[in-house]
Amino acid sequence: MSLVSIDQIHKYYGENHVLKGVDLKVAPGEVVSIIGRSGSGKSTLLRCINGLEAYQQGAIVVDSQAVEDDEYKLRLLSRSVGMVFQNFNLFPHMTAGENVMLAPKLVLGQDSKTSRAHAQELLEKVGLGDKFDAYPNNLSGGQQQRVAIARSLAMSPKVLLCDEITSALDPELVGEVLKVLEQLKAEGMTLILVTHEMNFARDVGDTVVFMHQGKVWETGPSDEVFASPQTSELQSFISAVL
């Protein structure tokens, strides 16, 4: 039984046909890496999965909930789907701890004590146990991104979507964020990652999805896809980035 099931979705921005019949099934605990050139529709696909973008045709089902353009249903869906963004999108007027506690308090109705303890636990898990009271702009990019991951995890999502979450980081900070993702995989979290970190996709990811011109051009187990790409497009993409 798939946790995420995407069936022939089409997405248009005005005249621009951005997703042209995309299929994707993600099993619980699976780590899927989406790779492809800029503009191939990777972000758009990710944003359709949690309803940030509406799609025009096809169907997406996540955790037995249909992703539809309906404010109420999307709010329910947001409990199953977490998202981490390229530029963190932390709330700058709140401390790291407050960032993590906000949604559990407001959306799940947790009391302060519970949400505080849980937030502390999550910050420790991402290696930031001592940064509870730090404001985002006093943290490095890598630390901010780890807070953002902890913030998503606080809602106990079933699947975590990550859109190029290491692309805005200085190279020496990428590792600490990827380490957290590896740890999440080890704990059985389902991850869908848009990424440029090919080594990570190959070594940690289970499945690779290569997107090209709004389609899933090629997909398969990571090691196989990287070892023997079938299409010339993927071959040239891999040789360009590796």
Place this chain on the structure above:
Amino acid sequence: MMQFSDWDILRNLLLAARWTLLLSLIAFTGGGLVGLCLTLARSLRNPLISGFIKAYVELFQGTPLLMQLFLAFFGLSLIGIDVDPWTAAGLSLTLFSSAFLHEIWRGCIDALPKGQWEACRTLGLSYLQTMRYVILPQALRIAIAPTVGFSVQIVKGTALASIIGFVELTKAGTMLNNATFQPFKVFAMVAVLYFIICYPLSLFAKHLENKTHVTR
């Protein structure tokens, strides 16, 4: 002819300055309240309401305040509604301020990165929760300084009310000049009084700007 000592001039100006202050306060409070309603109404994203508010703002920003005062004062009496200078000045300055304050505040909300909204959505916050806990606290921080700064514009704007016969600082200065024929002395005093009102506001705006260490 009656003789005016310097003290007499100053005393009369000070008395008139009360009305400048009061009119400014009315315009700022009234304009703030109307501006707030406009801002909240605008954020509902109803195209009809937003269109109306846009037109409203264009109207008050695109015409001189003086014309708005004339219309409120003479225009309303033409259609049979008698308004005294107080009402006309209070009303037009309120509407004028509301349009500008709304623009300032909406700009502050729009200035926040779209990612803040998206982060809230993915965390499951409702629209009102997003506004209350994430958007407004940040928008307020960046809004305070320009808002206080605009209050200086309001104070200076009240000078125009002198033209419809409202006796505030500028009008009192004109009258005192007619009586004393000492324009330099009188208007220097007027200017100094405006400065005494406005300068602390400017300082305050600067102070706020520094104090609310805008994060990000």
